[in-house]
Amino acid sequence: xxxxxxxxxxxxxxxxxxxxxxxxxxxxxxxxxxxxxxxxxxxxxxxxxxxxxxxxxxxxxxxxxxxxxxxxxxxxxxxxxxxxxxxxxxxxxxxxxxxxxxxxxxxxxxxxxxxxxxxxxxxxxxxxxxxxxxxxxxxxxxxxxxxxxxxxxxxxxxxxxxxxxxxxxxxxxxxxxxxxxxxxxxxxxxxxxxxxxxxxxxxxxxxxxxxxxxxxxxxxxxxxxxxxxxxxxxxxxxxxxxxxxxxxxxxxxxxxxxxxxxxxxx
Amino acid sequence: xxxxxxxxxxxxxxxxxxxxxxxxxxxxxxxxxxxxxxxxxxxxxxxxxxxxxxxxxxxxxxxxxxxxxxxxxxxxxxxxxxxxxxxxxxxxxxxxxxxxxxxxxxxxxxxxxxxxxxxxxxxxxxxxxxxxxxxxxxxxxxxxxxxxxxxxxxxxxxxxxxxxxxxxxxxxxxxxxxxxxxxxxxxxxxxxxxxxxxxxxxxxxxxxxxxxxxxxxxxxxxxxxxxxxxxxxxxxxxxxxxxxxxxxxxxxxxxxxxxxxxxxxxxxxxxxxxxxxxxxxxxxxxxxxxxxxxxxxxxxxxxxxxxxxxxxxxxxxxxxxxxxxxxxxxxxxxxxxxxxxxxxxxxxxxxxxxxxxxxxxxxx
Numbered sequence: 001x002x003x004x005x006x007x008x009x010x011x012x013x014x015x016x017x018x019x020x021x022x023x024x025x026x027x028x029x030x031x032x033x034x035x036x037x038x039x040x041x042x043x044x045x046x047x048x049x050x051x052x053x054x055x056x057x058x059x060x061x062x063x064x065x066x067x068x069x070x071x072x073x074x075x076x077x078x079x080x081x082x083x084x085x086x087x088x089x090x091x092x093x094x095x096x097x098x099x100x101x102x103x104x105x106x107x108x109x110x111x112x113x114x115x116x117x118x119x120x121x122x123x124x125x126x127x128x129x130x131x132x133x134x135x136x137x138x139x140x141x142x143x144x145x146x147x148x149x150x151x152x153x154x155x156x157x158x159x160x161x162x163x164x165x166x167x168x169x170x171x172x173x174x175x176x177x178x179x180x181x182x183x184x185x186x187x188x189x190x191x192x193x194x195x196x197x198x199x200x201x202x203x204x205x206x207x208x209x210x211x212x213x214x215x216x217x218x219x220x221x222x223x224x225x226x227x228x229x230x231x232x233x234x235x236x237x238x239x240x241x242x243x244x245x246x247x248x249x250x251x252x253x254x255x256x257x258x259x260x261x262x263x264x265x266x
Numbered sequence: 267x268x269x270x271x272x273x274x275x276x277x278x279x280x281x282x283x284x285x286x287x288x289x290x291x292x293x294x295x296x297x298x299x300x301x302x303x304x305x306x307x308x309x310x311x312x313x314x315x316x317x318x319x320x321x322x323x324x325x326x327x328x329x330x331x332x333x334x335x336x337x338x339x340x341x342x343x344x345x346x347x348x349x350x351x352x353x354x355x356x357x358x359x360x361x362x363x364x365x366x367x368x369x370x371x372x373x374x375x376x377x378x379x380x381x382x383x384x385x386x387x388x389x390x391x392x393x394x395x396x397x398x399x400x401x402x403x404x405x406x407x408x409x410x411x412x413x414x415x416x417x418x419x420x421x422x423x424x425x426x427x428x429x430x431x432x433x434x435x436x437x438x439x440x441x442x443x444x445x446x447x448x449x450x451x452x453x454x455x456x457x458x459x460x461x462x463x464x465x466x467x468x469x470x471x472x473x474x475x476x477x478x479x480x481x482x483x484x485x486x487x488x489x490x491x492x493x494x495x496x497x498x499x500x501x502x503x504x505x506x507x508x509x510x511x512x513x514x515x516x517x518x519x520x521x522x523x524x525x526x527x528x529x530x531x532x533x534x535x536x537x538x539x540x541x542x543x544x545x546x547x548x549x550x551x552x553x554x555x556x557x558x559x560x561x562x563x564x565x566x567x568x569x570x571x572x573x574x575x576x577x578x579x580x581x582x583x584x585x586x587x588x589x590x591x592x593x594x595x596x597x598x599x600x601x602x603x604x605x606x607x608x609x610x611x612x613x614x615x616x617x618x619x620x621x622x623x624x625x626x627x628x629x630x
Contacts, residue, residue, distance in 0.1 A: 094335035
């Protein structure tokens with residue numbers, strides 16, 4: 001890290017740090033030098049950055065294989081400078097299982113949104129955890145299908161207006177928001193289940209700690225680690241980024257309470 | 267394409283499905299992911315029973331959808347991988363197979379075909395010919411398709427299948443059927459560990475300092491790029507044409523040609539004998555590769571024979587490729603049964619005789 005004494009902000013990109021100054025932060029090598037395509041205010045880029053920082057800090061860039069989903073983060077592999085595979089919609093954890101089974105000493109993670117993990121991929125999600133696959137499942141829950149233009153997701157809130165629930169989500173018609181992380185806790189294969197946020201610095205710090213733990217448990221081959229991030233979608237929710245944070249705190253978090261849902265039992 | 271494996275040891279009496287599974291272990295398969303379905307469950311059962319203590323791993327997935335995507339992941343990680351299923355399960359796998367073809371990953375997929383459509387029957391059929399040879403899933407792609415007609419070939423084609431899959435970075439399908447899977451025949455198995463293996467440079471085995479990160483994907487959002495990817499794939503399919511393989515039985519002096527693959531070709535062999543006893547000069551062409559297809563050879567033979575009769579256990583699928591081959595030069599007839607029913611050699615002979623008679627009637 002220290003040899004890269006270059007400023008990374010846009011105006012001074014590539015400029016050497018002036019004498020007398022110390023560089024305290026730079027892009028880790030685990031992130032490519034490609035600008036994120038994510039909408040302003042979206043949580044994906046923060047989660048990408050935190051995840052890649054963790055992999056960089058643990059020094060496991062060469063030993064980690066990631067699986068990108070179908071959804072807004074379909075291009076995760078353009079930003080994550082590690083070996084990656086792009087899975088079919090809903091199948092990221094099956095793909096991750098295939099990788100982990102033939103490379104059991106590598107670190108493997110899947111990265112999925114709510115439509116991918118909790119609707120079309122529900123069977124794969126449950127059975128991957130039930131087998132206790134030694135992988136990290138990273139789950140971004142923003143209660144909407146972002147990539148396809150803001151349709152109702154399995155995790156959309158009751159009353160939430162989306163392009164496919166234009167009068168608000170009704171439980172009688174399409175069921176209730178699914179709390180998949182809570183469900184997965186019932187499975188013995190789930191070793192560590194936690195729900196985090198990235199819209200404030202404290203949340204980012206906590207997510208980082210959770211991810212560090214998850215990789216440590218994977219190293220110890222303890223079972224599946226499931227990290228949910230309750231996030232936002234300014235474009236899909238049709239709100240400004242600031243409004244999304246208010247909505248997230250007032251509506252999303254009461255439905256999806258934060259913290260550890262399942263911790264290792266000794 | 268020829269079988270290159272040494273075959274030593276005694277002949278064994280084995281079920282097609284078990285010979286197939288044992289051959290996969292001997293071919294140094296790294297992983298098998300599958301799901302039970304009749305009439306191919308013996309593959310999974312055999313591997314679960316036999317793999318412990320030998321090379322490779324076997325995992326029963328929660329569905330065929332999961333197993334084909336596990337195949338994608340493991341193949342992308344550079345492993346030699348295989349799955350198998352039967353018709354409805356293969357239908358479930360089609361999305362994954364399209365992704366595997368598009369991401370250009372090698373793997374072996376066996377379809378032990380049963381009668382359809384729908385839940386159909388567990389009895390043998392060749393009703394998945396179109397699905398296997400014309401794409402199956404979405405988009406412009408092909409599989410290399412091998413059609414065994416004996417338990418011996420159920421074993422041999424595992425080696426051929428892996429070799430072709432790895433040579434062309436493509437999924438290879440073994441299109442068998444419920445009878446070949448279930449029946450027992452004499453088989454001499456290929457020698458263990460005789461198929462060389464290297465971890466490909468493109469595999470996601472962990473980024474090293476001396477290379478860029480490897481990415482396995484089938485997503486190319488720019489139309490110009492997506493077209494280039496397609497053009498490269500089409501070039502690859504063209505280059506595969508040299509792998510075409512077929513068997514000819516008593517074709518040299520044949521006046522009438524039977525065209526049949528897999529189990530149907532076994533029945534046709536008997537028909538050839540019956541016809542020859544009656545002085546009718548019948549020959550048989552058996553396509554071994556259903557993709558690539560022996561169009562050129564059939565076209566040549568259209569100069570020799572009076573007509574061709576395609577025999578299939580379906581409503582007439584391969585017959586379309588036979589007709590494409592001969593370009594209208596000779597009549598191409600069809601006889602088949604469906605739903606798990608199998609033609610007898612005599613049924614086929616009667617059909618030959620009746621076509622022959624009707625041609626003579628026209629000539630008079």
